[in-house]
Amino acid sequence: MNIIETHKITKMFGKFCANSEIDLAIRQGEIRAIIGENGAGKTTLMNMLYGILQPSSGEILIRGKPVNMSSPKDAIALGLGMVHQHFKLVPSLTVFENILIGAEKTRFGIIDKNEERKQVQQLIEKYSMRLDADDKVASLSIGAMQRVEILKMLYRDVEVLILDEPTSVLTPQEVDELIESLRELNRQGKTIIIITHKLQEVKKLAHTITVIRHGEVTGTVESKDCSMEDLAFMMVGRPVLMNVDKGVSKIDKQNIVYEVKNLSVMGQRGNEAVHDLSLRVHKGEILGIAGVEGNGQMELAKTLYGMMTCASGSVLLKGEDVTNAWPDQIRKKGAGIIPEDRYDEGLCLDMKVSQNLIAGYHDRAPIYKRPFYNSKKIKELTRYLVEKFDIRLSAEDPNVSSLSGGNAQKIIIAREFHADPDFLICCQPTRGVDVGSIEAIHKHIIDFRAAGKAVLLISSELSEIMSLSDRIVVMYKGELVGEFDAAGVTAEELGLYMAGVKRVPTAE
C-alpha cells in the first residue's frame, strides 16, 4: 500500500517553477531516498508534503485519501514528521523537556517531570537510541541533538519520518550511527524518507531512490539495481567523473611558495592545539593535510588565514613574512582563502550575493575607487561570476541565506579564484556540497595547480585529499606524523597514521 502519493504536484514561486508535475508513490514501510543536486527542488517537495508550502496544482494523497495540509500541525496529525536540517531545540532544557515541548504532561496544572522522564526513557529504549533523558541539550553532540529531534517526532506517533539532509552536519561515525538508528526504526515499521545528495549513504540505506533534477522526477530506481555512477548521471544529466583527472604534475621543487616553520598554536581551551609544525608547499603542488577532525587542523587553518594568532613559529608566503598577518594582508600578498566555516567566516548570510562576492576584496579597483563603490561594476562582476561559476540564484541578487550549501560555497570559490592568487589555503572545500558542484570545485582546484599555482588543502574527507593532492601529510594531535607521495599510498595506510597507531618523523 502507498502511504504517500502525489499526483502531478507543481509548485511555482512567481515565474520560477520549483517542482513540475511530480508523481511520487511511497510504499508503507520502505526507506525512500529523494536525491538531486542543490536547488533541484527536493526541499520544496518535502515542504509540500509537510504542509509548510501548498502546491500550486496537483494533489497529495495520504493512505489513499486526498488531503489538504495548511501547516505542519496537519501533517503531524496525519502521521507525518519531519526532522529539519537545522535543529529546533532549546539548549538550556533537558532531552525529555525538549521532546515534550508543547505536549507537556501535567498533574493538577503542574508539569509532572517524573512521568515525562519515564515516557521519554521508554521511547529511547524502544528505539534503542543512545541518549540520556536527563542530559541538557546544550551539552549534546550534533548527532545526539538529531536523535532528540527524531524522538520528538516519534513521541507524536508519526508513521512517516522525513529527514532533510540529515547527514550534512554529522561526522562519519555519527553518520553510521544514524543509519543504524534509521534501520532500527524501519524494522519497527516506520516509513522513512530521506533527502540527501550524498550517494554513498543513499546506497547504504535506501530501498528505493527517486532522483529529481530541475524540479522534475528523472527516475525512481531500486537501490540494489544501480551504481553510484548511474545515480550521479541521473542527478546531473551527464556522466560525472567520480574520480578526478589530475593530469601531469609540474612541481617545481626549487620554488617554495609557502612555508610554515615550527608553528605552535594554543587552542581555545588553553591546550597546545598545534605543536612545532613545519611544512612547505611548492609551485605547482597540492599539499593535502589529512587527519581525523579535531587534531588541530582547524586551529592550524585559522592561524594560517589570520583568524587566530600563533604562539611561536613563522609563516612565509613567497618569501615574505606573513606570521600572524590579518586576512586582508594575506590576501593582498597573493593568497586566496577558502575558510573552514563557510557561514561564519566565508559568507554573511544576511547580505546579498553581490556583497559576498566582493568581500575581502571590497577595497580594490575596479569595483571600488576611493571614496565610492561603482555599483555598475559590482553588478557586472556579479553577473559575470554567477555565470562563470554556475551559481544558481532564485532571484536577481538575493541574500546568501536563500542559497543551498553548494551554491553558497561556489560564491566563495568564485570570489577567491577571481582575485587570481598564487597560493590557496583551501579548507573543507566540498563539505555539504552536491556531486555536480564537487566535480566543478575540484576541477577549479586542479586547473589552478595546472597554472603553476600552489594549494594547501585541509579536508576531513580522506577521499578528497587522496584524489587531489600531490603530497599528503597526516596530522595527529597537533603534529605531522607522516608524509607520503599521494601516488604511492593507500587509504588503509593513511588510516593507521590518522589513528595515531603509526608515526614517522617528518622529513621537513
Place this chain on the structure above:
Amino acid sequence: MQRLKRLIIGVVNILMPIVFALAVGAIFILISGKNPVSVYVFLIKQALFSEIGLLNTLVSATPIIMTGLGIAISFKSGLYNMGIEGQMYAGAFFAAYLGFTLSGLPSVIHISICILGGMLMGMLYSLVPAVLKAKFHVDEMVSTMMLNYVAIIFTKYLTNGPFYGFTGFPATVFINDAAKLPRFNPKVPFTPAFMIAIVLVLIFMVIYKKTKLGYEIEAMGKQVYFSDSVGIRVEKRIIVIFLIAGAVSGIAGATEVLGVHYRFISGFSANPGLGWDGMLVALLASNNPIGVVFAAILFGALKYGGTTLQTFMGVSNDTIGIIQAALILFLSVRYIKTDSVFALRLESLLTRLSGKGGAPKEEGANE
C-alpha cells in the same frame, strides 16, 4: 514582487506599533473624560496643518533626527552606544562656551566655529567609551550609560558654578548675537539647523550605500566573524563609528543652543532626553536614514502637539509620555516576519494580482 512584499511588510511593521500606542493613549484620554478621536484630530491639526505648528514640529524633530542618526549608525554596526545623550550635552556646552566667549567675529564664522566646536567635543566625549571598547573590551552599553550621567551632572555643576549666568536657574549667560542661528519666522525657533539635519541624513545615506565604511558597518552588524575574516579591522571601525555618532550628537547639542535656547541650560534635553528619543526613532526606522526623518517628525509632532493639548484640550501632557512609552513596548514586537505564513500568502496574492503566476516553466531557468 519581492520588493513590493518587503515594502508592505515594512510598512505594516512600522504602522502597527504606532496604531497600538495611539490606542493605549486613547484609553487614558477616555479616562480623563475626553473624546480621543477629537483629541487626536486636534493634535494632528495643531502639529502638522498650521504653519506655526508645522514649523514647531520640525524644530522638535531637528535634534531627534541627528541623535537618531547617531544611534542608528551604532545599532547598524552592532554597537550599543547609549551615550548619545552625554555626547550631545558635551557638544552643547562647548558650543555655548564658544558662543559667549568669542566676540567680534562675522556671524557665519562664529556659528561655524560653534557648531564645529560642538561636534569636536561630542567626538572627544565619544572617544572614551570607543577606546575602552576597542582596546579593553569594556561593554559599551555600561560605559556610555555611565558617561551620560557624568556629562549631565558635570555641565550642571558648570552652569551652577563657574559659568552661572545669574538668571535664577542653572544656565549660562546668553551667547553673542553673532553666534545665534537666524530664525525664518520670528515666532518660531525654526533655523537652518533643520537643513543641517537633512544634509546629515543625505551624507549618512551615501555612507551606507556607496562607501567602504558603509559596507563594513553592514558586515559588522550582521556577522562579526565574517567581518574579521574578510579583513575588516573591527577595532578601528568601532572607534570610527563612535566618533561619527559623537559628531552628530555634538552638532545636535550645538544647534539646540545656537538656535533654540541661545545659552546652555542645565538639563535642556528634558526627560527622557533627546538622545533617548533618538534611540526610539532609530528603532522605529530600523536604522534607515530616511525612516529616521519621518519617525523624528512623528516624535516632533507628538512633542509639540502635547504642549498644545494641555492648554487647549485640558488633556494632560503626560498622555504624550504614555503614548511614547507604549510605542517602545509595541516596537519590541516584530509583527510580520518575512518568512511567515502571512508573508507567503501575501506573496502569492501579489503574484496573482500582477497576473504573472502560472507561467509555463522557462526552459533553462534553473540552469
